[in-house]
Amino acid sequence: MNANLPQNYDAAQFERPSVTVDVIIFSLSDDDLKVLLVKRKNLPYAGMWAIPGGFIHLDESLEEAAARKLREETGVADVYMEQLYTFGAPHRDPRTRVITVAYFALVPQDSISHHPGEEATETAWHSVYDLPPLAFDHAEIVEYAFTRLRYKLEYTAVGFQLLPNVFTLSDLQKAYEIILGEDLDKRNFRRKILSADILQETGERRQSAEGRPAMLYRYRDDAVAEVKTRRLFP
């Protein structure tokens, strides 16, 4: 890029697009995968739901901007977040050229301190399986994020990021089933997750309302969360 900047770059007044970050915030609740949305107050798309986001400050990195947005909306820091994709179709915002760098975050429901309604802007969790119409190209962005999440779930151990610090294997399996949208075999699931060597027993058990108490596990943060892909070439 910069190779072609003219020497008198600062003088040259290029027309610049606006740049925002949008953060797709996933969480699990009520046996469902939810996305945090905010209700727009202003035109365009006033009254419609949208992904939380905002302008990048000139002195912060993209990651910092995304983390700031996440904190503003949920009060949460230090959760799993990764850059998703950058969307920049010329008229995705009808007012002016806006390029948005999308991130997605996985937030354990129990870590959320800052619940919808505490802000001036109305926010709410919506099931990814039943989304309202979204402003701008946000439906496409959420779709993309959901696809990526599913894909990642299949070959990394990122699913823990949606659970509390300690959890049972049934909790974990449930999380995977909700996100992947299919039932998994309990024995195979357990064998595989345990042999992946990414969990450690806490030694505690959790007594639920009924049934046998379940062993509690914790994610080993020194664990390697990736699994080998099936290589096309040997």
Place this chain on the structure above:
Amino acid sequence: MNANLPQNYDAAQFERPSVTVDVIIFSLSDDDLKVLLVKRKNLPYAGMWAIPGGFIHLDESLEEAAARKLREETGVADVYMEQLYTFGAPHRDPRTRVITVAYFALVPQDSISHHPGEEATETAWHSVYDLPPLAFDHAEIVEYAFTRLRYKLEYTAVGFQLLPNVFTLSDLQKAYEIILGEDLDKRNFRRKILSADILQETGERRQSAEGRPAMLYRYRDDAVAEVKTRRLFP
């Protein structure tokens, strides 16, 4: 993002970063994986090598901007290209805030019409295994692109994109070996690539200087280039 735009958005003069696209252009030649670099004429980093790139026009999409850059540098259109990542550390360009959306492209050597030296700017192919010092954070960007290319190669059939229209299985294996940096077993390679059902025989053979003539293949563009990943969960 836009949810938080004030109504008087156009009036509000937000400070905007500059946005560029950078294109990491890979090609195979001389049994090596090469990247196209341009020599900077201006400060900063004058005389250093950099990834080709430039500003996004306000009326073109990110993909169009990347494709335009690719065309300007190589004369090539219609090759494999995908968005890589967006780099936006506050001071990656010492002059001002520049956010760059990086793409990478795979260009068959024989399709390049516009060779280095035909332009005002000096361009050259450099081995990814022996890169000169690069301007800005471009070393990091190339590294990231190379990692992604290797990774993609392992679970998709993207390697064809670096070869001419027709090629032999030995050509293809060689390409994989160059990029992955390891030798592959000929029998396993052939079995796997043929059983993936992504090639079709042309019926022609190619006679090289010596040895038995090799069958020529073509990539089936109706093929599904993805291979199942080894799922973490059954």
Place this chain on the structure above:
DNA sequence: ACAAAAGTGTTGAGAGTACACCCATGC
């Protein structure tokens, strides 16, 4: 006939997949 590259099969090991019953607890 020989040099050079193309082409071809088998086997043992490990992972994937499908499948059904006993266990610990609260009520």
Place this chain on the structure above:
DNA sequence: GCATGGGTGTACTCTCAACACTTTTGT
């Protein structure tokens, strides 16, 4: 003692990975 969820093992199949020789051509 029964309802509820937790926890366990085995057999078959398929894929992976390692390995060496024959075939076709030009000189």
